[in-house]
Amino acid sequence: MKKKIFVDGLSGTTGLGINERLSKYDNIELIKIDYDKRRDINERKKCLNEADLVFLCLPDEAAREAVSLVTNPSTKIIDASTAHRTISGWTYGLPELSPSHKEEIKNSKRVSNPGCHATAFVLSLYPLIKNNIMPADYPVSCQSITGYSGGGKNLIEKYEDKNKDNPYTKAPRPYSLGLNHKHLKEMMVHTGLVNSPIFLPIVANYYKGLATIIPIHTSLLNKKLKGKELYNVLAHHYKNQKFVKVMPYIDEESLGDYKYIFDGGLDITACNDTNLAEIFVIGNDEKNISMIITRLDNLGKGASGAAIQNMNLMLGYEEDLNL
Template identity: 40%
Template sequence: MTTHIFIDGAAGTTGLEIRERLGDRPELTLISLSDAERKDAGARRRALNDADIVILCLPDEAAREAVSLIDNDRTKVIDASTAHRVAPGWVYGFPEISGRDIVAQSKRVSNPGCYSTGFIALVAPLVRVGLVPPDWPLASNAASGYSGGGKSMIADYEGGDVTSAFSTYALSLSHKHVPEMQTHCGLSVAPVFAPAVVPVHRGMIVDVPLPVSAMPGTPSVDAIKSTLRNVYAGSQIVRLIEDYDAATLTIERCANTDRLDLFVFADAAGTQVRLVAALDNLGKGAAGAAVQNLNILAGLEETAGLRL
């Protein structure tokens, strides 16, 4: 018996990446629609309801519409859009943070945002144990490869229309990932988030500075490392890297993988800390996370099809 999968939005960047990871796995059967059928409302509705698990790779409104077309209580949904990441009734699809059992028992799973994955992986465990107060004014700088902007941004960069080496954005301080970063870290104050795009196809760095000497309780570097080490112990996907001694860390560190590497850097006196996450914006930041959630929902090996 195989699990029937339908990727709604399979022709998009994330959909194509997910399809590559599913490959020819015999335990999965893909439901595919032709170009004409994708424009046929009836055919799409049938595919959504015939699937055991649906993965939505759509804009927010289209994702909400797709969910409304499912009229049975059997089909499970993984939504890769922003639409349901803080919505009631949806489980946040970050198994290492939300809990694998909780994800496994859910019928509605929201796939995390790419930047959010790095930020939440670093911050949520520290808030939970009280090392970072929920009302502390956090900030985060981050940079992504241009593939995070989808087909139009990929075309702009690869067509030579963009020549800048570094472009910061979300200058209105209203980036769509901030609500999930705040909610799933349990923060009472939204973090100041400063994302940027650089001219590499894929890869991501998320950096969270902590002035620990000024923070309540003066959390130690050892306590921070110990907390992250314990949370991700045994994970094949999320790793705390403790033996890193190079002078720089490149954005391509985890490119073309579904890993998430975490680092804790500190000054000699332990008064300042930088929490850093490296991931692939299309890997653990998108398609890799969706396939991980699919595996858990289907009761399969969590890392099947992933690039580790």
């Protein structure tokens, strides 16, 4: 029997991405709502409760409202908003963190889809804090650069405005300068950090692709590991994962011959149109510093791809089906 799926909030970038990916399935039935009834609460409630699984691609308050409308105890929900990522009773949808994370997703009826920046950040640091290599009070700083699609339809329109004096296209733009980005709580809760990281996201004039950049003073770690040893921790932790890859170690000696380096730098769009997250560890042991760079498609593993991966697990499909 086909599973019934409803996407609430189909017009945004994440909703559209999920809908496109769902078109590859022949074992599901999409519940559709008339465009002029998409804000009709009774019509939405009907669709929500008919579904075996619902994707919520809505602003936070609207997502909370949608959850309150679900009275069918069998309906499973994947919420792509920020609303439930740190709420008790909801499972965090990043299965690569541990076998228990994956099992919880498989058995959950309420899964919160991670944020794009948070996905890369949490993947980078979770193994280090979990293994007591990085102290929970380590003074973490992180820059994250992303394409403008991460800002949704409104920001896309601003960047794609063809006005020659368009200020959005002149240079990369640091934002969230109040140091209170909406992903921060999620980053702390799901890594185990006790202090807020200094997090500076930057949006640039390209459509999609994201990378978090986290510098590490290895002398401040609980275990004074060299760069290659840090790499080994991450490589071991993610060794059996289909969608998280720890790339070969980089140091000053290997930099010139490293095939993933593009003209002296790293291409942060290389995971676009995939559900991959790729982690790079770069070390300079002479200076006791290392760096972790994690890249992904902010619309893929950072949004709709992750949602489909979670759906596959929740419905008992192969995790990588149609991904």
